């Protein structure tokens with residue numbers, strides 16, 4: 001009987017991820033993997049962010065969900081190229097899914113490819129997709145203990161976006177606690193505070209995306 005271990009699956013994933021990254025580099029496309037719990041506000045943040053790009057960089061999106069094309073339809077309404085991946089139950093995207101989805105993205109006309117991963121704070125941590133930057137989203141309503149409780153994804157991310165900051169006045173969420181926990185795990189990670197609905201901090205995030213897209217890789 002053939003037994004495939006998780007380690008072998010991860011090694012194979014890393015090889016495909018590396019090919020994806022080469023492809024993005026050749027096309028001059030910055031690729032950002034967005035991870036976070038279900039409902040933390042990933043798609044809403046993308047909608048707000050794209051409205052702020054103002055033609056400075058051309059975005060495209062790969063949406064990952066177990067089922068449905070709800071999120072892809074939201075992005076499509078903005079006139080942005082998008083491909084939906086349905087994982088049929090898998091709790092994360094992997095590099096081969098992204099390699100296939102990229103076939104539907106006009107890379108020659110794109111400067112930033114955003115991959116919205118399946119809503120999950122655990123499984124998404126182990127799978128490199130070939131992205132250049134990983135952005136983890138934590139919404140205020142999830143609680144300020146999540147960095148300490150789910151360290152892997154935070155350790156492996158370049159940026160933490162704390163979302164739904166409009167909810168802060170009615171919450172016991174301590175931003176400083178989150179920043180302290182993150183500093184121990186990922187001292188170089190940047191932190192943005194954002195409310196997509198109240199339009200707070202979105203400009204700063206958009207500027208960071210534009211700067212990152214212009215940075216040589």
Ligand SMILES: Nc1nc2c(ncn2[C@@H]2O[C@H](COP(=O)(O)OP(=O)(O)OP(=O)(O)O)[C@@H](O)[C@H]2O)c(=O)[nH]1
Pocket residue numbers: 036037038039040041042043044045071118119120163164165166167194195196197198
């Ligand atoms: N108060 C507040 N609510 C928000 C904010 N951003 C998103 N929401 C709400 O949070 C809910 C989930 O938002 P989505 O953007 O669909 O979340 P998601 O992370 O993309 O969800 P999945 O793709 O299903 O994992 C919606 O009801 C949003 O209106 C925000 O900045 N403030």
Ligand SMILES: [Mg+2]
Pocket residue numbers: 042043044071116
């Ligand atoms: Mg979404």
